[in-house]
Amino acid sequence: MKAHTKMTATLLLATPLLAGLSAIAWATAAMAETQSPKPQFNTGNDIGYDVNDPSYFANYAPELxxxxxxxxxxxxxxxxxxxxxxxxxxxxxxxxxxxxxxxxxxxxxxxxxxxxxxxxxxxxxxxxxxxxxxxxxxxxxxxxxxxxxxxxxxxxxxxxxxxxxxxxxxxxxxxxxxxxxxxxxxxxxxxxxxxxxxxxxxxxxxxxxxxxxxxxxxxxxxxxxxxxxxxxxxxxxxxxxxxxxxxxxxxxxxxxxxxxxxxxxxxxxxxxMREDVIINRDYAFDVRQTAGKMMTTFFDEFETAFANFEYKNANLGYRAAIESVRRQCAEEIIDRWQDKLSVVDVWADSHCETVILYNIMH
Ligand SMILES: [Zn+2]
Structure with a gap:
C-alpha cells in the first residue's frame, strides 16, 4: 500500500497542475507511517465468495x-x-x-x-x-x-x-x-x-x-x-x-x-454401517496422533510469536501458535484422508484445533 502511494505521488509530480494534490498524497503517506495501524478485526476463517480468495467456496472438494x-x-x-x-x-x-x-x-x-x-x-x-x-x-x-x-x-x-x-x-x-x-x-x-x-x-x-x-x-x-x-x-x-x-x-x-x-x-x-465407525475411528485417532506429536513444537512456536509481538500480546502469540500447528496438522490430515472421507478439507482444521486445545489442557 505504501509503495503504491509513493508511485502515485511520483506520477502526480510529473504533472504541474496536480502538484498541489501530490503534496496531500505525501502528507497522507507520512501520517500513515507515524500513526499505529487501525485494527482490522479478524472475524474468522470465512468461506470466500470471491474467486480470488483462497477460501473461495468452489475450491473446497465436492463430496466423494x-x-x-x-x-x-x-x-x-x-x-x-x-x-x-x-x-x-x-x-x-x-x-x-x-x-x-x-x-x-x-x-x-x-x-x-x-x-x-x-x-x-x-x-x-x-x-x-x-x-x-x-x-x-x-x-x-x-x-x-x-x-x-x-x-x-x-x-x-x-x-x-x-x-x-x-x-x-x-x-x-x-x-x-x-x-x-x-x-x-x-x-x-x-x-x-x-x-x-x-x-x-x-x-x-x-x-x-x-x-x-x-x-x-x-x-x-x-x-x-x-x-x-x-x-x-x-x-x-x-x-x-x-x-x-x-x-x-x-x-x-x-x-x-x-x-x-x-x-x-x-x-x-x-x-x-460398522465400517463407517471403523474408518471414522481411524480418522479421529490419526488426528489425535498427528496433532499430539506436533504439540512438542507448540510452546516453541508460542515463544517465537510472543517475542515477535515484543511480549505485548500473549493472546495473539497463542493464536499464532495454534494456527501454525493447526495448519501443519490439517495439511497432513487432508493429504491422507481426502480420498477416503468426504469434507475433510472443511473440518480437518477444526478437528486439529480441538485436539490441540485438549492437549494444552490435559
Ligand atoms: Zn446434540
Missing amino acids: PAMLARMPEISADTGLHLSEIEPGLFFVTDGVYQSSFLVTDEGIVVFDAPPSYAHKLPDLIRKTAPDSQIRYLIYSHNHSDHIGGAGVFAKIEGLDIIANERTAESLGKSDRTDLPLPTITFSGDHQFEFGGVPIEIATASFHAEDVDTIIYLPDQKFVMAVDTITPGEVPFMNFGATSDVGAYMTFFDTILEYDFEHLLSGHVSVLG
Missing part, C-alpha cells in the same frame, strides 16, 4: 462419489426419505437430520423428533402403519435439534416418553416449555421388550454436556448413537461438536462392542 452414491432419495412430496431397513424398523431423514420408528404388534416406538421435520412424522407414521398407535417416544439426548419437535406427539393419549434421568433433569431446568418432559426415566441401563422386540438403552458419554444414550435393538442389529460420526464424511466440526473430546475418543471402542449392521448417528442422509 462413494458418498454421493449412498445418499438416499428424498421424496419431492414430503421432503423426506423413508425406508424400512429391517422388518418393522423405519429410517427417516430430511437429508440433514435422522430419526427412526419401530412398528410392533403392540404399537409404535419413535426415536427422536428433529424439529426440522417432526411436524411431518405423525402423518408419515399413520400412513406407514394405519392401524397402530404411537406408544413410546425415546429421547437420545437433551439437544433441541434432535428432540425439539417432540411437541407434536404431546397430545397422544397413553404416550410415554423415555429418557435418561439426567436428560429429564436438563429439560426440566430449561425454558423449552414446548418440549414434553419424559414420563419414564432411568439411570444406567434400561432394557424392556415391546411387542416382542427387545429395546436396550445404555447411558453413555461422548457428546452432550450432561449425558448421552446408546439405543440398541439387538434383533434388528440396529444401534443409535446421535451426534457421533457422519457416515461417509469426517465428523462434524470439533468432532461432532462434542463437549468432551476424551470421551468422544473412547466412544469408538464402546460402540464397536455392539453387534450391529445399521448405525443411526443423527446427521446427513446416509445411514451408517
